[in-house]
Amino acid sequence: MNRIQAFALAGFLAFPLAAQAQPAPGDLNMHWSEGAADCKAHPQPPLQVHRYNATTYILRENLCSTFEAPFMYLLIGQTRALLIDTGDVGDPKAMPLAKTVMGLLPRGLPLLVVHTHRHMDHRAGDPQFARLPNARVVGYDIASVKRFYNFAQWPEGLAHLDLGGRVVDVFPTPGHNETEVSFYDRNTGLFFSGDFLMPGRLLIDDARADIASAHRAVAFLKDKPVSAVLGGHIEMNAHGGLEPWESRYHPDERALPMTKVDLLALPAALESFNGFYSESGGFTMINPLRILKAFGLGVLIVIVGGLWLLVRFVRRRRRRAAA
Template structure:
């Protein structure tokens, strides 16, 4: 299988982070932070690989599944600590994410002169386009799959009071914050990495259509309110979600199941979009026709769901 793996020089990464930090420190002129050196595969260049990888540093990798394999084109995150690695999501159908993950782990082990490292496979939430690759990891050696129900997620990450409590999960010299964010889906979480000051936001916030079941609007609103309090205490350079469904034109999304994303919105969102989402969630979202268009995302109420 053809693959592209791109990384970035340390100097370029440092400059990008400095620029992002400066932008967030001056909200009046804040701009979308730029964390990635290359344009993401978007279906517009003919033949493209099934996955693309870009590295944020030597221990942090962002994987995109090609829109040509599945219209959802989700993003998957792999984070290494000294003692274990954490994979967040396994992609949509036909993604073959495990092959990419195995290669990244193998390369990391060579660089670190290690023989092995335990892998934890967790999920931003349990919708099919984020768990379709789970079966490929079930028999993988030294690998633990976190369950898909809220109580299973809470038990694994030590969240005694779901969803109000924020827990910390240690990878070994890299302690992550696990934030329960039910609403879009009942077992949804976000992951904050203090090392890089990035927030992995799943489907709760990304440049695209933020689907909220009408019977879980209150849950989603409460999650966003808690998130807003969290980001007031912790510095965040960028919010990184699980999809891109918006173009660079403000407020314009692609058609559902679009085969290509020309002029695609950056994956990165500035922290200011969290306040905008909080304000948007205050509006009436009681029926599916109350679609709310913002520059960088669209809040889309959908019919009631059972979970």
């Protein structure tokens, strides 16, 4: 075999491997309900389902069902399926999440239910699945998360969920919440980031942990294909502004998908965070606990100052009366 033939054969053999490395395509052209200014006058279906491809579904609870309007993600493998988060509404009559999810699965396929973090708007639907024979719900507390994924050196570590012909990588991304984890689907190249990274307010409990998480995420994904970054909520309009707090009406909502470029820009934005509220590079970062503490301190100062002035006033009145 001459050198030209050898190179040709090597290229031929490498082609299928390169093709396999490309993410499975899917549809990111999503259309979500805008909710309503008056949900009683304009009732909405409680749950929407978007088919990304034949084995990947994006679900969202309607704004009229909960202003959180969280997203959930269903990934179907050959031997089991994975559901990431269970939303903000537990009542199966008001939110038929389990019925909808099980209806999307091949009959008898086991389901693993996990969470991006422990906040109620990402786990309220757990009881709907706990009663199902083919479903396993992973605990949301930090001990359960560490144990299930075998994260012995939290927040370091990398876990792999094998769904049968489909592997999902899981790694800790605390900062928004101490239990936060993110998921990377090798099959589609989708990165499921929960509230760690989303088109909305980045609420930060621990800024130092959040910065470290952003650097770990970038280090893990910088050389991998990322089809889209899909977060837990949408809180921004199409012009880059924030939707009002607890709004049930998003008439001009921006699209859900963020990009790898957004992820790569996250560490620098977080490093510029002032610890209370700041905007940088299209990110809005807030530490609600610090703001609450500062507000409480301000109220306390006003009360103490008012009492001090009142005491001085009373003393002066008494002195004048005595004179």
